[in-house]
Amino acid sequence: MLNEKKLIIAEKPSVANLIASALSAKKVKAKSLHYFENEEYLVTCAQGHLIEFEKPKSKWNLEALPLNGPGNLIPISQTKPRLDLIKKLCKRDDVASIVNACDAAREGELIFNQIMSYLKVSKPSYRAWLQSMTKEEIQKEFLNLKSSESYKGLANAALARSIADWKIGMNGTRAITAWSSKIYNVGFNKQVVGRVKTPTLAMIVNRDKEIDLFTPEKYFQIKATFRINSGEYVGSYIDQNFNNSTLDPETKRVRKADRVFSEENALKIINDCRNKEGIVKEESKERKEYSEALFDLTSLQRESNSRFGFTASTTLKIAQSLYQPISGEGYITYPRTDSRRLPDRYDEEVTKLLKSFNNSSYKKFSQNILDNDLIKNTDKKIFDSNKVSDHFAIIPTPNIPSELKLNDQQRKIYDLIVKRFLAVFYPPMITNETTRDTLIGEHLFRTKGKILLSQGWKEVLDSTTKETIINPIEESEKALCEDIEQLADNTTPKARFTDSTLLRAMETAGNDIDDEEVLQLMKNKGLGTPATRAETIEALIREKYLMRSEDENNKKFILSTARGKQLIFDLDVLEINKLTSANLTGEWELKLKEMENEDYSYERFIDEIEKFRDEIIARAKSTSVDTDEFRKQLDVNCPISGLPVWETFNRYTTEDPENSVRINKVRSGRPISNEEAIELIKSYNGKEGRIGKLSGFVNRFGQYYEAFLILKDNGDIDLDWGQNDEKEKIDFKALPSLGKFEFVDSEVKHDAKFYYFGKKWANKLSKFMLSPYLNSLDEEEQNRESLPEEEAIKIFSGEKTSVLPFKSKRKNAKRPFFKAKVYLDKKFAPKFEIEKLAKKNDEKDKSDKS
Structure with missing residues (x-):
């Protein structure tokens, strides 16, 4: 048997x-x-x-x-x-x-x-x-081991999520693409939409729009210097009658109790208080500040972005490498978790884990926790099974790495995780905080002081707390306002999104939530999951809807591109608000979570998704616009006809389009902005206009490229990406054919140097790609192709080649010559699957050294 x-x-x-x-x-x-x-x-x-x-x-x-x-x-x-x-x-x-x-x-x-x-x-x-x-x-x-039947709910949720993304992504992308291609009068204007990607993009586009439209408002802050027997102190004016409960969120953000928006009122307050005595009231109380909860993936990504500038994607890769090192056991627990708690009865495991730090640089803190019996399994901020879903919080494992095993990035993330783990068991930081109010008539000035009583968990982070000591005042003593001044400033718009703030917005489906307990309740209603959010951001960047940039202070942020703004504008025209709704996507995410617990039906969820799919298609089929309606006059005249140039829905032209400039608003998948249209028209020299190079154009294979935007003398526009740089034009019809290939959706032609494929054979692949033969002394060997026809046929069929020899283009490469299989990725760029060195050679090297 x-x-x-x-x-x-x-x-x-x-x-x-x-x-x-x-x-x-x-x-x-x-x-x-x-x-x-x-x-x-x-x-x-x-x-x-x-x-x-x-x-x-x-x-x-x-x-x-x-x-x-x-x-x-x-x-x-x-x-x-x-x-x-x-x-x-x-x-x-x-x-x-x-x-x-x-x-x-x-x-x-x-x-x-x-x-x-x-x-x-x-x-x-x-x-x-x-x-x-x-x-x-x-x-x-x-x-x-448990039977797979025990995970039936998870299997249904996984399949439902995959099918929902397919139904919305495939149908939505094709519907919006077909609509925009027709409306903007372009051959093919691919627009990618998705159940999670699109509402994420909408949040950033809307934030950028708020910033662009924001009008700064001048305000004044009033600072007064008071004299008492023990010295001086400074107080800030506070409006006692300030009430923001009826204000809208944006007004509430900029209107503060210490801001005076009328210079006349500010001067009145100053005149009322200068050289006057004030009555002083003072209150002191102890304040306890506890460590933040253990990390889940999103909070780890946010912290590492704030501290080190790591993107969400980078942090996930580092955490994954600590969980699954190239060799050996893992150093941290499962990182793609959405929980910040440990199970109720995990205190014994924590004790074992703390003991494993005995030979590490963290021994001082772990030993202190053990010696002072600081592990309390009744502490619901640490141990709470009700807040643990599939996985508990990210913590270190007993396998403590030596510093030599980790690179700099890994060391930073590992240190964050270990110190947060240790800090949660430490007592709170305790400060004595004093609030001193000085009242002159009806005008209140507030002064705050802080004294550190106990460092608590801040000791683990080696963090200092800034103390503000205010000089003491005698009972019933009055304070003289010796000096008072107004400081002018302007309100500022909301900050642009960073990886950190965008992750928080995705986690809360766009709602501003700072309270950690409330955030726990929102976790299942966010955009995507901790495991997918980083990839969502990176996909939007790859598709040129978003980009990373930095300000004059080198602070990095994420903003929407013209292409991203155009997509959200088009969806607004189509009135498909559900596709940009963060709250709706959050509700779907909650239903998937309920499905995991077998509290929501798979069939019901798919039925809802299909109804939404049909709604998108119906809007795309029924929505039409008057593309010739003049919307706004540009501040420029046509250099060909002399007529004023107007903006219509889909282009920039005049009342006589046939004899004037005709600049489509979208060209090769890239929107052309008002400013770019004006710059292009002004660059016209009687023969042509030219601006650029501009990035973000996309070909039919989904590959992005840069090009000059050209205004021709007949009023049409064109692109120059260097296609005419070659001295001799190729007669593709005369070239021999390698055959038609479904994988690249075109016929492949070839000459002595290249294989040509794609629309009008715009893509090419060298026959001598990384050739190891070019430097040979043998002339016949020099002409040997590194990618011969029989291997090229495999590539264009979507397969891998046989193992072929190549020469690295890197200087001082460890392996200047290597062997690899070659294949084309989804964007038809060549990729190498490098063959590992034979084991026999390794064993021979070892024996030679011995």
Whole structure:
């Protein structure tokens, strides 16, 4: 009888290595890949997603909508060998069951279930829910595996999220693209929309619009210097009658009790108080300030952005590398968590963890917590199972890394996590805070003082607290206003979003919430999840809807591009407010969370999504605009006709378009602003106008490029990206054909140097790409192609080439010559899968050294 085994499928190779090590499984070679095996287990892995939904083949027009998919699941070509290995292992007679060891979250559940669905695996399956990547935790989890049925709600939520994103993304993107292409009179104006991306973009566009339209208002602050027996002190004027309860949020933001918006009133207050005595009232009280809660992913990303300037994406990558190092056990627990608490009965584990710091630089603090019995399992700010969902807060593991094992970025993030973990057990910082009010008639001046009594948790962070000492006053003593002045300033708009503030806005669906307890209640109503928010931001930047910039003080921020503003404007014209609504998307996120707990129906959720899909399509089909209506006159005349230039809905032209400039508002996916249109018209020299280079133009393959914007003498506009720089024009019709290829959606032509593909063969790929032969002394060898035709056919078919030799273009490269397989990514850029050095060479090197 066969010895029955469990097949474990991890999400990444690094996790498979850790699990295999913890379970003492040995490596087994399988062609170019490998897996692990012992008497009880086989261990293999995916490489992220191995399966994807088949892309729709229908045309990009409104008549083809709605798309009722998604369609069939198909393998991702680049990772198909891994899928084939999993299939082979699943079919083994001795494999009795499968264990899902993919990341313990929605995405990990989806990755595993899609593999099982595509391979039609019917064997029993179990779930390994790994909180941390230490051998002890891995071994413990594999003794307590649960049936996959226990995670049915999570599986439904993962699938529902994936299908919802497909239905809204695919249909919405095609509907808005078709509408805008027609309205702006351009061939193809791709606009990407999504269930989470679009409301995130809308928040930033609306903030930028508020800033652009903001009108500063002058105000005055009044400072008075008072003389008493013990010396001087300064007080700030406070309006005792100030009440902001009826003000709208924006007015409330700029109107403060210490601001006087009338210079006349400010001067009156000064005249009323100068050289007058005031009655003094003083109140002192102790104030306790507790450490912030443990980190979840979003709060870690916000803190690292504020402290180190790391983007949300960078912080996630660093945290992931600490959770799953390239080799060895993990240093922190699962980072993609939305909880800031530990389970109720986790105090014993915390005690063990603190003891593990004995040989580290954190020993002083961990020992103090243990010696003074500071771990209180009744403290709900630390231990509260009701606020722990799939994973608890991010904390260190007992596997303490030496400083040499971490790079500078890893060290910073690890230090943040450890110090926050230690700080939460420390007592509060205690200060004595004094409020001194000096009243002259009806005018109140306030002075505040602070004295540190106990540093508390601030000691862990090596943080200083600024003390403000005010000189003492005798009982019933009056204070003389010796000097008083007004300080003029202007109100300022809200700050632009940073990674930190944008993450908070996404977490709260755009609502301004500072209270941590209230924030906990909002967690399930945010935009996306902690695991997906960083990628949402990066995707909007890649698609040129957002960009990162910095001000004159080198402070980094995120702002919307002209392309991003145009998309939100178009959605406003279409009146598809739900697509830009942060609150609606937050409600959907809550329903997915309820689905995980089996409190919301999968079918009901998909039905709601499909109704919204149909609403988007209906608006795109029914909304029309008068594209010729003159909206605003530009401050410039047409250099061709001499007539005033006007802005219409979709272009800049005159009352006589046929004999004047005709500047479309969108060109190759990029909006042309009023300012750019005026600059282009003014640059006209009788033959042509030219501005740029401008960035953000996009070709039909989704690739972004820079180009000069040209105004021709017939009034039309054109782009110059260097396409006419070559001395001789290529007659593509005369070139030999390599064939037509569905993967690149075009015929491929070639000459002695290049393969040409895409619309009008605008894309090209060198036959001598990184050629290792160019410096050869043999002339015949020099002309040898590094990418011959038989290999190029594989590339243009969406496959990988055979292993080919190449020469690195980097100076002083460690491997100047390397071997790799080549393939095209989704944007048809060449990518290299570099072959690792043979193990025999490593062993030979070791023997030579010995």
